[in-house]
Amino acid sequence: MPVPIGRFVQELEKLKKEMDAGSLRHGEYDQRLARVLQELRDEKLDADRPKVSAALTELLARGVITPGVKTHIEKRLGL
Numbered sequence: 001m002p003v004p005i006g007r008f009v010q011e012l013e014k015l016k017k018e019m020d021a022g023s024l025r026h027g028e029y030d031q032r033l034a035r036v037l038q039e040l041r042d043e044k045l046d047a048d049r050p051k052v053s054a055a056l057t058e059l060l061a062r063g064v065i066t067p068g069v070k071t072h073i074e075k076r077l078g079l
Helices: 005-021 026-043 049-061 067-077
Strands: none
Touching: 005 026, 005 049, 026 067, 049 067
């Protein structure tokens, strides 16, 4: 079953909150991000490329992800 774009955004927001709270170390963040991306590759994202790109741009603007994380996600998802 495809993963809704809203769930993907929520997962990234959750990771950011946990990093900010200090409950995740950098390596743990990387591992969790890798799991989220693997799930997206396995289950497919229920959105087209423009929607995914727009969501990533919005997350970057809000400081939820860094430019490096945005680039990494785009490469992993083949955007």
